[in-house]
Amino acid sequence: MTKRNVTKLTTVTSGPKSGGSDTDRLVDELRRRIVTNQMPPGSRIRENELSEEFGVSRSRVRDAFGILEERGLIERIPNKGAVVMRLEADSFLELFDVREVLEGLMVRLATQNTEPEYWDDLINLFGADLEKAVENNDFNAYMAAIAQFRQTCIEAAGSGTLRGLLDDIYDRVLSMTRRLMLVPGRASEGFRQHQGILRAMQEGDAEKAERLKRENIRSARQWFLKYNDFLL
Amino acid sequence: MTKRNVTKLTTVTSGPKSGGSDTDRLVDELRRRIVTNQMPPGSRIRENELSEEFGVSRSRVRDAFGILEERGLIERIPNKGAVVMRLEADSFLELFDVREVLEGLMVRLATQNTEPEYWDDLINLFGADLEKAVENNDFNAYMAAIAQFRQTCIEAAGSGTLRGLLDDIYDRVLSMTRRLMLVPGRASEGFRQHQGILRAMQEGDAEKAERLKRENIRSARQWFLKYNDFLL
DNA sequence: GCCTAAAATATTGTTGACAATATTATCGGC
């Protein structure tokens, strides 16, 4: 868990540039292409192509595929090859269920472990500027803020085990969030919900924060159900 | 996620014998040795040794190590080798936290998805015979029953995503459960708690089942805190 | 023109050899 997850974490937080081995770089880049739909679900990916493109041996590509498979981002069929995993409506709903309890736990632990002032920066970030940005459909700004929120919470929660599980589903959550954001009204609702959660966290009310976070995911689930014809 | 997890699941449920590729067999056997403390935490494991012992090439061993690392069972230090991951007290407590919410979700979904008679066999299993076995410290019987409970619930929950996350922590949970069972009084308490959960599930009361399951894990956590000097 | 069989091609799976790195043993100086 430890080493690889640390590598992954720094990637997630500090952007696409990342250190580590050739294999790690490959994993990061492929991950990026998959979640940005540059490689849409069902795409076949050939070991040779990537090997040439990145100037590494096929063995590295193979190792990367192994990791990506373990993470559920690609599917490997023996002697046939690897394809980007398809995201079915069912699995989206499943994802909401686990997000609800895991992210709820995340904010509860984070609240318990911190002093009120820990949240000042984040509360500032989720202020008037961001609200205006959300109203103007500046999704990149909102996505970045959400990523920051997540990252800060995970750190405060201080549980490597929880972090590992959240990382496991991170890519799928990301792709889901990106889509859901397009639904008119969802982004601003999510924004207000995050404000509420942050207030509860600053007040040190862990139970309330957990409840609000769970409501946040539940309402996202509702929006998804309503609009899933457009989203899938 | 899909393919590999399916392989893993069948392994967990249907015992050490298992199909798949050389790599899969290796993963299973190493997993077994680690959770049974045949390879205690901190043990160094050499690629060559295993390659010879199993009569496979070092590449297969290498692949297996990659999977084991991803699952958090071993730690790989570049150019130094692989060692069995150490389990610290902190990580045990973390494990209880995530178990609480995930297994709570598991029984809630399982209850929602099933008819009362679905639980007949399991309620029978958690009957007078097993109670006597627990009183007589027949831990193997109890462990088997718990595994059955877990397996049946996961199937009923019907969420591949949840299953994947539970599988992720399964090995650590197992090693924790085995130890905790030795604490006088814990096993019989756990037994009664499972009876209560099963009753709630048969009654179709999903909320109650979830609450009881969470209490079950919380009480296990209490016992662990009290006796952790002996358990670690 | 269309279906089937077989050859040609492309792609993944596996291996053993070699390079890079870390660990251990040896030797000389003090």
Added chain:
DNA sequence: GCCGATAATATTGTCAACAATATTTTAGGC
């Protein structure tokens, strides 16, 4: 005898060639 430098060994990291398998193309019969 103890310490440090260097050589010897062991172990992991990487790769390119080869084998196994699947896919596509071609050829032939009807």
